[in-house]
Amino acid sequence: MQSFDLIVIGTGSAGKTVAQTVREAGKTVAIIDKLPFGGTCSQRGCDPKKVLVGAAEIVARSEQMLDKGISAVPAIDWPALMAFKKTFTDPIPENTEKKFVDLGIQSFHGTATFLSANTLRVGDDELTAKQIVIAAGAKPQPLNIPGEALLIDSTQFLELPELPREIVMVGGGYIAFEFAHIAARAGANVTIVHRGKRPLEGFDADLVNLLVKGVEAIGIRIVLEANVTRVEGEPGDLTVHYDRQGTCESVAAGLVVHAAGRVADVAELALEKAGVEVGEKGVKVNAHLQSVSNPAVYACGDVADKGLPLTPMASYEGRLVAENILNSNRQTFDSDPVPTTVFTVPPMASIGLTEEQARKQGRKVKVLFQETKDWYSNRRINEPVAGFKTIVDEESGQLLGAHLLGAGSDEVINLFALAMKHQIPAKALGDMLFAYPTHGSDLSYMLPD
Numbered sequence: 001m002q003s004f005d006l007i008v009i010g011t012g013s014a015g016k017t018v019a020q021t022v023r024e025a026g027k028t029v030a031i032i033d034k035l036p037f038g039g040t041c042s043q044r045g046c047d048p049k050k051v052l053v054g055a056a057e058i059v060a061r062s063e064q065m066l067d068k069g070i071s072a073v074p075a076i077d078w079p080a081l082m083a084f085k086k087t088f089t090d091p092i093p094e095n096t097e098k099k100f101v102d103l104g105i106q107s108f109h110g111t112a113t114f115l116s117a118n119t120l121r122v123g124d125d126e127l128t129a130k131q132i133v134i135a136a137g138a139k140p141q142p143l144n145i146p147g148e149a150l151l152i153d154s155t156q157f158l159e160l161p162e163l164p165r166e167i168v169m170v171g172g173g174y175i176a177f178e179f180a181h182i183a184a185r186a187g188a189n190v191t192i193v194h195r196g197k198r199p200l201e202g203f204d205a206d207l208v209n210l211l212v213k214g215v216e217a218i219g220i221r222i223v224l225e226a227n228v229t230r231v232e233g234e235p236g237d238l239t240v241h242y243d244r245q246g247t248c249e250s251v252a253a254g255l256v257v258h259a260a261g262r263v264a265d266v267a268e269l270a271l272e273k274a275g276v277e278v279g280e281k282g283v284k285v286n287a288h289l290q291s292v293s294n295p296a297v298y299a300c301g302d303v304a305d306k307g308l309p310l311t312p313m314a315s316y317e318g319r320l321v322a323e324n325i326l327n328s329n330r331q332t333f334d335s336d337p338v339p340t341t342v343f344t345v346p347p348m349a350s351i352g353l354t355e356e357q358a359r360k361q362g363r364k365v366k367v368l369f370q371e372t373k374d375w376y377s378n379r380r381i382n383e384p385v386a387g388f389k390t391i392v393d394e395e396s397g398q399l400l401g402a403h404l405l406g407a408g409s410d411e412v413i414n415l416f417a418l419a420m421k422h423q424i425p426a427k428a429l430g431d432m433l434f435a436y437p438t439h440g441s442d443l444s445y446m447l448p449d
């Protein structure tokens with residue numbers, strides 16, 4: 001049995017933050033991962049995805065400007081793009097592990113399984129520690145439908161050697177919309193089959209409607225209120241069956257992608273042996289991100305039932321857990337509003353309350369909503385869809401939410417995040433002098449006088 005001050009399960013944004021911070025404070029630390037070190041964001045999520053989005057943006061921008069000074073639309077060379085993507089992802093495991101070695105963190109490769117409240121098995125090794133952090137992330141949620149094994153997940157999509165012509169996305173959230181844009185700009189016909197009344201349910205309904213117009217204009221088909229019931233066929237020649245308001249319909253595809261949500265990756269951890277309670281949304285934690293049922297265990301990132309499953313949140317939670325381990329639970333979870341972007345082309349970004357949420361809370365709000373494709377900054381690039389919505393508290397003048405669609409939204413949303421964190425009144429934000437002409441300089445027109 002090897003003994004440490006701390007064992008961390010998972011080497012992603014959450015796990016590595018905890019391990020490095022606690023080690024730098026002089027504690028003995030072990031870290032475990034069943035996959036190549038580095039986690040989802042850098043190898044199978046945000047970063048490789050955005051490399052592909054970069055190519056899709058070039059195609060989209062050229063199409064928009066065709067006959068407006070641009071004479072041809074470039075084509076995506078998928079294998080070459082994947083090779084470029086690999087220059088980002090391939091070095092991650094070695095670089096991550098080297099950093100651990102340099103810091104004196106002991107690495108273990110394999111699946112961690114609890115044996116008791118503070119012992120674990122990884123392969124032939126048994127490890128024990130005063131504290132254990134579960135930072136095991138999330139995995140695609142099981143669909144429990146016949147033919148489930150015929151679907152590929154987001155990791156496999158990001159590694160496709162070639163892109164089939166007909167693709168179906170099961171689900172209508174972030175992954176479906178981002179991958180649909182990448183695939184469509186690379187020449188595929190894409191259908192999104194989503195069970196809800198509207199896609200991207202967490203986002204502002206008016207902006208989603210605008211985005212959907214743009215999505216459909218580039219030939220992506222969206223089927224709503226459609227519950228996928230079965231997938232059949234052979235790889236490369238598949239049929240997706242779905243139930244749409246009582247009627248059975250189907251669509252053929254060369255590739256079917258799981259984009260139907262992710263759940264905490266806890267199945268292999270044997271949490272019952274450690275007395276760690278887990279609910280539908282992951283490991284149950286208190287405000288210190290400590291297990292509600294085993295004080296030796298903390299959880300952070302996608303695996304924890306707290307905060308949005310996004311990278312900035314995983315890093316924040318990792319820092320918080322490290323602080324609490326080192327300084328006896330002095331920090332409590334108190335996250336600022338987190339900006340988030342769907343990296344469609346153009347992107348849609350959001351922070352804080354939606355109009356619907358603000359009204360449900362009974363707030364007196366001033367809401368500005370406008371389509372902005374005719375604004376100079378969008379007309380200059382012939383952006384086909386763009387808009388914004390801001391929600392300001394009438395009494396305090398503070399921003400409650402901002403929702404943006406169009407080029408630059410993914411960056412401009414960070415200005416709103418800064419204002420909301422530091423409680424800069426909407427009026428003061430609107431009075432700021434921003435460099436012109438930029439998407440940021442549009443901001444003053446997005447806020448009430």
Ligand SMILES: Cc1cc2nc3c(=O)[nH]c(=O)nc-3n(C[C@H](O)[C@H](O)[C@H](O)COP(=O)(O)OP(=O)(O)OC[C@H]3O[C@@H](n4cnc5c(N)ncnc54)[C@H](O)[C@@H]3O)c2cc1C
Nearest residue numbers: 010012013014034039040045112136137301302309310311
């Ligand atoms: C396709 C995709 C695109 C995304 N794009 C964005 C984006 O643009 N922006 C954004 O903010 N977020 C994005 N996300 C979400 C983001 O990637 C996650 O929120 C973030 O990576 C979570 O970090 P984590 O440390 O909690 O988990 P992870 O990075 O998933 O790390 C968990 C690690 O634990 C390991 N593990 C699990 N169980 C065990 C076990 N029993 N034993 C040993 N090891 C184990 C796993 O192998 C994994 O490496 C995206 C996600 C996906 C899937």
Ligand SMILES: NC(=O)c1ccc[n+]([C@@H]2O[C@H](COP(=O)([O-])OP(=O)(O)OC[C@H]3O[C@@H](n4cnc5c(N)ncnc54)[C@H](O)[C@@H]3O)[C@@H](O)[C@H]2O)c1
Nearest residue numbers: 171172173174175176194195227228259260261262309341
């Ligand atoms: N840009 C980003 O920040 C980004 C990008 C990708 C993923 N992510 C993270 O990863 C998580 C998972 O992404 P996702 O797109 O898989 O999930 P999601 O939760 O965003 O969307 C999945 C959607 O699929 C629908 N669905 C579920 N089962 C279905 C079925 N059988 N048939 C049809 N529709 C079904 C759900 O109603 C849901 O709205 C996100 O919640 C997010 O936290 C973030």
